[in-house]
Amino acid sequence: MKAPDLLELAVRNLRESVLRNSLTTLGIGVGVASLVAMVSLGIGLQQNTTRRLERSGLFDTVMVTRADAGGFGPRRRNASTAENQRVLDDNARRDFAALPGVLEAVPDIRTVAQIRYGDKPHRAMVAAVPMSAHDREAFENLQGSFFSSGSAGEAILQKSFAEELLNLSPEPADESEAGKPSPELQPLLGKELVMSYAARLSAPKAGSAQIASGASHSPATSQEASAPANSTDAELNPLLAAFSVAPETRTLRIVGILTADPDAVRGVGRARVFVPQDFAEGLQLMLPSDLGSDAAAGERTYLEISVRLRHPEDVPRVEESIRRMGFNAFSILDASRSVQTAFRIFDIFLAVFGSLALAVASLGIVNTLVMAILERRREIGILKALGASDMDVKLLFFVEAGAMGVVGGVLGVAMGWTIGKIINIGVNFYLHRQNVPPQTLWLVPWWLVFLAVGFSIFVSFVSGLYPAARAAKLDPVRALRYE
Amino acid sequence: MIATPQNGSGTIETQEICRHYTLGAAVIRAVDGITLSVKAGEFVALLGSSGSGKSSLLNLIAGLDRPTSGSATVDGHRLAELSSEELARYRRESVGIVFQAFNLVPSMTVAENVELPLRLAETDRGERSERVRRALDQVGLGERLAHRPSELSGGEQQRVALARALVNSPRILLADEPTGNLDSRTGVEIMKLIGDCNQRGMTVLLVTHERPLAEAYATRLLFLADGKMVAEQPNTPNRAESGAGA
Ligand SMILES: Nc1ncnc2c1ncn2[C@@H]1O[C@H](COP(=O)(O)OP(=O)(O)O)[C@@H](O)[C@H]1O
Ligand SMILES: [Mg+2]
Numbered sequence: 208m209k210a211p212d213l214l215e216l217a218v219r220n221l222r223e224s225v226l227r228n229s230l231t232t233l234g235i236g237v238g239v240a241s242l243v244a245m246v247s248l249g250i251g252l253q254q255n256t257t258r259r260l261e262r263s264g265l266f267d268t269v270m271v272t273r274a275d276a277g278g279f280g281p282r283r284r285n286a287s288t289a290e291n292q293r294v295l296d297d298n299a300r301r302d303f304a305a306l307p308g309v310l311e312a313v314p315d316i317r318t319v320a321q322i323r324y325g326d327k328p329h330r331a332m333v334a335a336v337p338m339s340a341h342d343r344e345a346f347e348n349l350q351g352s353f354f355s356s357g358s359a360g361e362a363i364l365q366k367s368f369a370e371e372l373l374n375l376s377p378e379p380a381d382e383s384e385a386g387k388p389s390p391e392l393q394p395l396l397g398k399e400l401v402m403s404y405a406a407r408l409s410a411p412k413a414g415s416a417q418i419a420s421g422a423s424h425s426p427a428t429s430q431e432a433s434a435p436a437n438s439t440d441a442e443l444n445p446l447l448a449a450f451s452v453a454p455e456t457r458t459l460r461i462v463g464i465l466t467a468d469p470d471a472v473r474g475v476g477r478a479r480v481f482v483p484q485d486f487a488e489g490l491q492l493m494l495p496s497d498l499g500s501d502a503a504a505g506e507r508t509y510l511e512i513s514v515r516l517r518h519p520e521d522v523p524r525v526e527e528s529i530r531r532m533g534f535n536a537f538s539i540l541d542a543s544r545s546v547q548t549a550f551r552i553f554d555i556f557l558a559v560f561g562s563l564a565l566a567v568a569s570l571g572i573v574n575t576l577v578m579a580i581l582e583r584r585r586e587i588g589i590l591k592a593l594g595a596s597d598m599d600v601k602l603l604f605f606v607e608a609g610a611m612g613v614v615g616g617v618l619g620v621a622m623g624w625t626i627g628k629i630i631n632i633g634v635n636f637y638l639h640r641q642n643v644p645p646q647t648l649w650l651v652p653w654w655l656v657f658l659a660v661g662f663s664i665f666v667s668f669v670s671g672l673y674p675a676a677r678a679a680k681l682d683p684v685r686a687l688r689y690e
Numbered sequence: 691m692i693a694t695p696q697n698g699s700g701t702i703e704t705q706e707i708c709r710h711y712t713l714g715a716a717v718i719r720a721v722d723g724i725t726l727s728v729k730a731g732e733f734v735a736l737l738g739s740s741g742s743g744k745s746s747l748l749n750l751i752a753g754l755d756r757p758t759s760g761s762a763t764v765d766g767h768r769l770a771e772l773s774s775e776e777l778a779r780y781r782r783e784s785v786g787i788v789f790q791a792f793n794l795v796p797s798m799t800v801a802e803n804v805e806l807p808l809r810l811a812e813t814d815r816g817e818r819s820e821r822v823r824r825a826l827d828q829v830g831l832g833e834r835l836a837h838r839p840s841e842l843s844g845g846e847q848q849r850v851a852l853a854r855a856l857v858n859s860p861r862i863l864l865a866d867e868p869t870g871n872l873d874s875r876t877g878v879e880i881m882k883l884i885g886d887c888n889q890r891g892m893t894v895l896l897v898t899h900e901r902p903l904a905e906a907y908a909t910r911l912l913f914l915a916d917g918k919m920v921a922e923q924p925n926t927p928n929r930a931e932s933g934a935g936a
Contacts (some may be wrong), residue, residue, distance in 0.1 A: 208809055208810055208812065209809075209812050211815075212809040212812075217811070219798075220797075223797050376708060469726065482872075568908055585793070586795055588793075589755070589795060589806075590806070590810070591778070591781075592752070592754060592781065592787055592789075592793070593782060593787075593806055593807045593810055594778050594779065594780075594781040594782020594783070594807060594810045594811065594858075595779035595782075595810050596774065596775045596779070597775070597778070598775065599778070599810065682755075683754050684749050684754050684755045685795060687754075687789060
């Protein structure tokens with residue numbers, strides 16, 4: 208028989224026992240719905256968490272320090288051999304940026320500065336933030352706006368520092384208030400701050416006069432050639448020869464106030480004032496690394512460079528490349544990986560429970576079709592007497608099972624989608640009352656729609672296997688015996 | 691299928707054909723070594739009392755059942771050598787079958803019932819309705835296309851069944867007590883239609899236990915008893931005579 212005829216006959220057979228077949232189909236629908244609801248809940252939770260993890264900036268970033276520096280990561284025994292040791296300078300930065308998959312390599316620039324608001328001086332750690340941090344979670348609930356450009360003289364303040372500037376007593380940490388703009392702090396936006404800091408001025412060539420002599424707190428000396436008077440001088444001399452330090456002031460305009468703390472992981476070293484990266488680099492801030500022995504070479508060096516990648520998957524590869532260059536590299540990807548594994552197990556768990564309902568539904572198909580064989584014994588006998596082959600009969604039952612699978616699958620996806628939607632609305636209603644921003648806990652991706660319908664059809668076919676084989680084997684002589 | 695020179699010959703031959711049923715220790719010899727030969731265009735009646743094996747023999751010839759031993763060659767096909775797929779094809783192309791119980795599909799209309807063999811034979815859709823109408827016209831039911839079998843009388847149902855058997859234009863018609871469920875007048879109507887088929891050249895093998903009907907239409911009578919052929923006699927049909935009596 209040709210496919211359209213098979214389909215036509217199958218549909219008319221299904222319509223013959225509308226109630227029974229509808230109930231069976233509904234059973235499949237409920238099974239598919241539970242599967243879809245379960246899996247989509249898993250996917251939703253996973254995406255939600257993964258997105259948060261990704262936006263935290265912890266998982267697509269490799270932090271690089273000098274091989275002989277302490278701090279993160281495993282220390283390698285031979286890391287500090289002379290030939291292996293490289294300086295974390297702008298050359299290194301360019302090398303990192305040139306690695307495939309790297310979005311940018313940003314040196315950590317932070318220093319303690321005096322911040323003047325009105326006539327009151329304050330002390331605060333100032334840190335540079337690249338423009339790419341705009342989409343980071345920490346800057347999500349920014350009161351005001353992000354920097355207008357990388358080189359703008361603008362500042363984003365930590366909320367507690369903003370409160371300090373206005374002489375407000377710090378608000379008690381109220382969970383429900385998180386992420387909400389504070390009207391008391393609003394007047395600060397657009398106001399100006401004056402930042403005073405220690406600038407590192409490049410030294411003139413050997414023998415020439417010191418330009419910023421008035422500014423430096425040590426008298427200028429010539430090169431290493433001049434013998435140091437004591438041991439302290441012996442250490443300082445090369446540094447002093449390489450650059451001098453001068454106090455500088457800059458005016459910053461306040462553009463935003465942060466409720467979240469992007470620097471939380473740094474503990475005591477965390478910054479309370481953030482400025483754009485390019486702007487900060489232009490300031491020639493005196494950095495702690497400037498006191499290291501490498502600084503004598505005259506080049507700027509950094510304590511740490513953050514290498515941000517396009518895709519978190521590239522982290523291990525880039526990490527390895529950087530290690531091979533002779534640096535310390537560290538990332539939190541491993542932590543992320545175990546989170547992914549946990550979610551995969553969670554998904555499988557949910558899918559198994561969802562499938563259980565579908566398995567029960569598939570028994571319904573077997574039952575319905577076996578009943579249909581008993582009822583349609585004579586009809587099958589007639590078909591065979593008229594020349595239907597075993598395959599025709601088998602296919603007819605298959606198509607009937609498949610049709611129930613298609614309808615049940617589509618129905619089930621629709622039901623599952625609705626169930627998920629209701630869960631979402633319910634949860635968000637609750638979250639809203641708890642003053643938590645809305646979350647997408649539940650997500651039905653297109654692949655799940657097709658997979659669920661496909662799985663439903665597959666299950667139906669498998670369920671139809673036995674009834675179809677049984678119908679095909681039916682002896683027409685017995686079926687048509689006239690009693 | 692292999693086209694043999696005899697293909698579509700319209701002949702029926704059996705060689706010592708047997709069909710034994712085993713029920714526990716007992717063996718029922720429903721058909722027990724029957725050899726017969728029906729030429730193309732013949733009208734042969736199989737007569738015998740109930741349980742003599744008439745239906746069993748017809749089912750073997752129809753390819754609905756397989757013999758325990760012996761063989762049948764029908765319309766050029768050696769049935770024992772055909773696969774079940776080929777046997778199905780033989781049933782839809784070479785023979786038309788009519789049963790005592792009509793065996794219409796109750797959920798289908800008259801037209802759909804008659805269309806079934808065309809569906810199975812994968813006949814083009816465009817061609818089907820015309821062939822269904824022609825087959826139903828032959829049995830005088832051209833106006834009842836949309837009716838359900840339950841809306842028809844017994845005689846009309848059997849005429850639909852006959853149209854269904856004829857719609858694929860087979861060379862051979864096999865009829866198993868086609869009048870058994872009908873009163874004598876409608877039975878005669880059906881016999882007339884079967885007689886017409888034979889007149890147009892179809893080979894007819896009719897199973898019946900009503901001797902007068904057989905004598906009115908058949909060109910040869912075969913008598914069965916206990917699965918064996920016990921007698922054979924030529925017959926000169928007298929269609930007019932049977933019309934009144936039977
Ligand atoms: N499937 C079967 N199993 C067992 N015995 C059967 C079966 N079919 C037919 N028979 C027996 O075979 C014999 C012949 O039956 P059948 O061919 O139907 O006779 P008829 O059509 O002449 O009345 C009967 O005795 C019947 O009981
Ligand atoms: Mg019989």
